[in-house]
Amino acid sequence: MxxxxxxxxxxxxxxxxxxxxxxxxxxxxxxxxxxxxxxxxxxxxxxxxxxxxxxxxxxxxxxxxxxxxxxxxxxxxxxxxxxxxxxxxxxxxxxxxxxxxxxxxxxxxxxxxxxxxxxxxxxxxxxxxxxxxxxxxxxxxxxxxxxxxxxxxxxxxxxxxxxxxxxxxxxxxxxxxxxxxxxxxxxxxxxxxxxxxxxxxxxxxxxxxxxxxxxxxxxxxxxxxxxxxxxxxxxxxxxxxxxxxxxxxxxxxxxQGGLTAMAAINERKAKRLYDFIDASGFYSNPVEKADRSRMNVPFVLANSDLDKDFLDEAGAAGLHNLKGHRSVGGMRASIYNAVPEAAVEALVAFMADFEKRHG
CATH class of the missing domain: 3.40.640.10 (Type I PLP-dependent aspartate aminotransferase-like (Major domain))
Known part of the structure; x- marks a missing residue:
């Protein structure tokens, strides 16, 4: 499995x-x-x-x-x-x-x-x-x-x-x-x-x-x-x-080496995802850069009409629970300690492919 x-x-x-x-x-x-x-x-x-x-x-x-x-x-x-x-x-x-x-x-x-x-x-x-x-x-x-x-x-x-x-x-x-x-x-x-x-x-x-x-x-x-x-x-x-x-x-x-080791991993995960979002014209994050969370990364698509397609295709690709909170909409990737770096890499790859096909 x-x-x-x-x-x-x-x-x-x-x-x-x-x-x-x-x-x-x-x-x-x-x-x-x-x-x-x-x-x-x-x-x-x-x-x-x-x-x-x-x-x-x-x-x-x-x-x-x-x-x-x-x-x-x-x-x-x-x-x-x-x-x-x-x-x-x-x-x-x-x-x-x-x-x-x-x-x-x-x-x-x-x-x-x-x-x-x-x-x-x-x-x-x-x-x-x-x-x-x-x-x-x-x-x-x-x-x-x-x-x-x-x-x-x-x-x-x-x-x-x-x-x-x-x-x-x-x-x-x-x-x-x-x-x-x-x-x-x-x-x-x-x-x-x-x-x-x-x-x-x-x-x-x-x-x-x-x-x-x-x-x-x-x-x-x-x-x-x-x-x-x-x-x-x-x-x-x-x-x-x-x-x-x-x-x-x-x-x-x-x-895993304690919290210092976890901090380094979490920094890498957050940077990878935020750097991709910031370099894209298709996705955006609404929070001031200095105040962005390293655990919860909300983002929106340039065209919200594509939200359902994004979530459906992400789920089919094995990327789950990306829907943003009902009060704010959009997407959210929570990348807590147990979410591996491989998950963030898979998400970025999917987002890049989705943008290429729908952007």
Missing amino acids: SRAFNFCAGPAALPEAVLRQAQEELLDFRGTGMSVMEMSHRDQVVVELARRAEQDLRDLLGISDDYAVLFLHGGASTQFAMVPLNLMGDNGKADYINTGQWSSKAIKEARRYGDINVAASSEDRNFSYVPPQADWTLSADADYVHYCPNETIGGLEFDFIPEVDKPLVADMSSTILSRPLDVNRFGLIYAGAQKNIGPAGITLVIVRRDLLGRAGASVPAMLNYQIHADNDSMYNTPPTFAWYLAGLVFQWLKD
Whole structure:
């Protein structure tokens, strides 16, 4: 069976080596005679699996003991509520940077719980650029500053980490583990798994320990970071199979040479695709060059009437999930860690041939 090249924004491609190992262990996990899906999360085998996954993640990102690492339910969208519920103090105020749909959704949800100041926005130009920090209007009394370093839908990415004097919170769902990261510059990082971590169903939270314990008495237990930290992310039954697969991905990343090696590969993939688009008169990318995402590459055809033909022919060529998000249209190639360079080369070759025949 030949594997298709999968450019889905999420749930996204997983490393083939990870899938094969999961396949081999599916019925008999490490000699137990059971699948890991069937085992209690209190079983020592599963507890050790979880411990190993956390340690591998800490190794990859250089996460110190000053931070708790949580593996939770609910996706990044649940974090839109958990962040203000846990981090808003007496001021009840936070600064948010709006650079796309995920930022906008985070802002909308946070406004249920406090006073949200949109300190900067690129909505005036259809989220095609990152507002320079010099133009931000940050609040003196904000409890934290929130931003989304990479907007999956619009293909917009910060090329800097903001310098702020409040805890910095980042939705890193679509960029985490794609390159090295200085975790110490953040108060809290959260990420849905289904891009670079593993399958949908588990959410990663990295939170500085001094920010724990701030949730009010009315915050439900399942939305309280402190409770999850106190219970090693096992306050209730966690998504054990997704946690197991995430652990395999972390091991795979180590085998590839870690995040420095992945960064070099990801840079090559993005450059190859953007260089082709920029040299073409048939395809175009709407984002300012300095702010382009290395994970999500949106592009449009000069003649949108050809969109369906492009997608149909791409699918027939084994290039899948290239349709842009329904809110923006066009095309989008998500080129996360598990998408090999061969996939990008195949996509560029197809795009060149399609342009030759239809341009």
